[in-house]
Amino acid sequence: MQLSELLQWLALNQKTGTLVLKGRGTQKRLFFQSGRINFTSSSDQREYLGQFLVSHGYITESELKKAMEVQEESKILLGRILLMINAISETDLLRLMKRKAEESIYDVFLWDEGTFEFVEGAQPDLKMVPLSLDVTSIILEGLHRYDEWKRIRERVPDASVIPVITRPLNLDTLLERERLMVPHIDGQRSIEEIALQTHNAEFAVSRFIYESLCEGSMVLAEAVPRRKEVVAASGGSVETDVEHFLQRGQASLKENPQAAYRMFKVASDLDPADGRATEAVRDAEREIRAALERDGVTGEKIPELSISIPELTERIFSPHEGFVLSRINGQWDVKSITKISPIKELDVLMIFQRLWKDGVVRWKEKA
Numbered sequence: 001m002q003l004s005e006l007l008q009w010l011a012l013n014q015k016t017g018t019l020v021l022k023g024r025g026t027q028k029r030l031f032f033q034s035g036r037i038n039f040t041s042s043s044d045q046r047e048y049l050g051q052f053l054v055s056h057g058y059i060t061e062s063e064l065k066k067a068m069e070v071q072e073e074s075k076i077l078l079g080r081i082l083l084m085i086n087a088i089s090e091t092d093l094l095r096l097m098k099r100k101a102e103e104s105i106y107d108v109f110l111w112d113e114g115t116f117e118f119v120e121g122a123q124p125d126l127k128m129v130p131l132s133l134d135v136t137s138i139i140l141e142g143l144h145r146y147d148e149w150k151r152i153r154e155r156v157p158d159a160s161v162i163p164v165i166t167r168p169l170n171l172d173t174l175l176e177r178e179r180l181m182v183p184h185i186d187g188q189r190s191i192e193e194i195a196l197q198t199h200n201a202e203f204a205v206s207r208f209i210y211e212s213l214c215e216g217s218m219v220l221a222e223a224v225p226r227r228k229e230v231v232a233a234s235g236g237s238v239e240t241d242v243e244h245f246l247q248r249g250q251a252s253l254k255e256n257p258q259a260a261y262r263m264f265k266v267a268s269d270l271d272p273a274d275g276r277a278t279e280a281v282r283d284a285e286r287e288i289r290a291a292l293e294r295d296g297v298t299g300e301k302i303p304e305l306s307i308s309i310p311e312l313t314e315r316i317f318s319p320h321e322g323f324v325l326s327r328i329n330g331q332w333d334v335k336s337i338t339k340i341s342p343i344k345e346l347d348v349l350m351i352f353q354r355l356w357k358d359g360v361v362r363w364k365e366k367a
Helices: 003-012 049-055 061-074 078-084 090-108 135-155 176-184 191-197 202-215 238-252 257-270 275-295 309-314 319-326 334-339 345-357
Strands: 017-023 026-033 036-042 115-120 162-165 218-221 303-305 361-363
Touching: 003 135, 026 090, 036 090, 036 135, 049 061, 049 078, 049 090, 061 078, 061 334, 078 090, 090 135, 135 202, 162 191, 162 202, 176 191, 176 202, 191 202, 191 319, 202 218, 238 257, 238 275, 257 275, 257 345, 275 345, 303 345, 319 345, 334 345, 345 361
Parallel strands: none
Antiparallel strands: 017 026, 017 115, 026 036, 162 218, 303 361
């Protein structure tokens, strides 16, 4: 069933309940009230409110870190905390909450496939600010995004390409989130890295690069080779590929739970409805957490670089590793870096474990 048809059916029948969407390793929930969307949630950390506000330049990573520390102690909603510390006005907060919800839904229109379930009558556990989004306008913009994405892909083939600025950009004509991207377009970072560093979705960065390519102010350089984390699929059907990755993951689960975790994630992404893959991911997560505990990789540890900057620049790191390394300042602990990261907590901990084992970071001695 097409997403546009599904949303239209829920709107026309004035449904109340929760639409659960799964795809690309992400789960999103759209809460309907009488056929209108009144709230959304997502497991993609880049779509969390704090990350969204950072990407649009309304708060800094330091302000997000402070707000999340207060939230952990007080259990107050993040938006309310940001208002309390005067990090954002109430008008801007409500406007951006609505925009964040819309952007989260538009992203689903770019999925190649996914699964859905509608739970009639179900509403969010927490009391949320109702947004009341019109479904028809969401569908029209979502379909427009899909067409735009196809045009972007003709010039920007994937997120591994590296944009290079060839002539000065007129910053006055750019949106705030685009101005924040510009310092990271240095001829070295790929689109994936720029998206991570600026807390943006790949679509937002790719669209900016595409528009700049059309204007002639940027060109694309060849992608820098990256360490391959997952091998290509077996080339058969989805069912065969799921079996392939499940078997490979099971074979390495005890000896290398991180490699198994990656295999199971691929299997889960290939078929989100396959319960075996979901359970296998949980098994790998348990093994990984046990290994992290044995190695003493905890949120309280303060990392610092154990190699020089010139040595660091000679090594090849993944975009996620690059993000983590760029946030090491000798003062923030692992937990703080995790809070401001658009990367999942477990993935951040695994990155620190690898960097520590490779001798790239060490743990700072407590004063």
